[in-house]
Amino acid sequence: MSRTPVPPREVRPYLDELVHRTRAVCGPHLVSVLAVGSLALGDYRHGRSDIDVTVVVDRSLPRRALPELAGALAHPALPCPAAGLELVVYPADFAGRPSGGAGYLMDLNTGPSLPERVSHDPGESPAFWYVLDRSVAHQAGLPLFGGPVRDVIAAPERAAVLTALRASVREHAVGEGHAADNRVLNGCRSVVYCRTGRWFAKRGAAGIVAASEAGFRPLIADALRSFERPRESALALPGAAVGDFLDWVAGRVDEAAAAEGGHDAPA
Structure with a gap:
C-alpha cells in the first residue's frame, strides 16, 4: 500500500502560513486548501519545483476577497521558499463537477523564479493546465485544510x-x-x-x-x-x-x- 506523501520540512512552515492567511481572508467561505503538483505526487525538488496549491471556495465569497488574498500570498509579502507559488482558486460548484474548462476565480503566480501574474478571467489562459492540475488533484491532492479531496475536486473525464x-x-x-x-x-x-x-x-x-x-x-x-x-x-x-x-x-x-x-x- 502506497504511503501518502508528506510535504518536505523546507516548505511546511510556508504552507501553514499560507493556509492561515487564506482562512483569514476567506473565512467561512473557504471549503478546502490542497497541495497538488509535485508535492502531491511525492516528487518535490527544493530549489527546482514550484509549490502548487488549489483553493476551493464557496461561490458566495465576496469578489473583493480575491485581490486581498493575492496581496496576502504574493512574494515577498509571504516569502516563497520554492522557485514559486502557483495557486488557483476555484468555486466549489465548478470544482465539484467534471469539466474540460479552466473555470478559476483567480490564478496567482508569484515567487523568486516566477513572473508575477494574477488573473481573474479564465478566458485569459489555456484551459489544459487547469484540467491536468485538477486531474492530478483528484487522484493525489494533499488536504491542508478541509474535507477529503475527492469530495471537493471531481476528476475530469x-x-x-x-x-x-x-x-x-x-x-x-x-x-x-x-x-x-x-x-x-x-x-x-x-x-x-x-x-x-x-x-x-x-x-x-x-x-x-x-x-x-x-x-x-x-x-x-x-x-x-x-x-x-x-x-x-x-x-x-x-x-x-x-x-x-x-x-x-x-x-x-x-x-x-x-x-x-x-x-x-x-x-
Whole structure:
C-alpha cells in the first residue's frame, strides 16, 4: 500500500502560513486548501519545483476577497521558499463537477523564479493546465485544510484529460519558457498516464518510459540528471532529440485519444 506523501520540512512552515492567511481572508467561505503538483505526487525538488496549491471556495465569497488574498500570498509579502507559488482558486460548484474548462476565480503566480501574474478571467489562459492540475488533484491532492479531496475536486473525464495532454505536448514542443529537462519529463508522465490512467511523479514516469523505450533512454537519463540541479543551472539538452521525443509522445497521446473515441474532444 502506497504511503501518502508528506510535504518536505523546507516548505511546511510556508504552507501553514499560507493556509492561515487564506482562512483569514476567506473565512467561512473557504471549503478546502490542497497541495497538488509535485508535492502531491511525492516528487518535490527544493530549489527546482514550484509549490502548487488549489483553493476551493464557496461561490458566495465576496469578489473583493480575491485581490486581498493575492496581496496576502504574493512574494515577498509571504516569502516563497520554492522557485514559486502557483495557486488557483476555484468555486466549489465548478470544482465539484467534471469539466474540460479552466473555470478559476483567480490564478496567482508569484515567487523568486516566477513572473508575477494574477488573473481573474479564465478566458485569459489555456484551459489544459487547469484540467491536468485538477486531474492530478483528484487522484493525489494533499488536504491542508478541509474535507477529503475527492469530495471537493471531481476528476475530469479521460477524453478531456487526453485533449489537455495534446495541448500540453504542443506547448512543450514549442519550448518557450520551459526547461528542456521538464519538457522531457512531462512527456514521460503524459505517456504513462495514457498507458495507465494514473499520474506518476516525473522521475517515476521517466523510469517507466526509459525501461520500455531504449532509443530514448540516453535523453531521459540526461533529463533526470538535469532535474537534480537548480532551475537556473539546468543542463542544455539537444534540441533535435527533445523534438523527436515530443513528436513520439504526441503520437502516443493521439493513439490513446483515438482509442478512447475522444479524438474530436473539445479543448
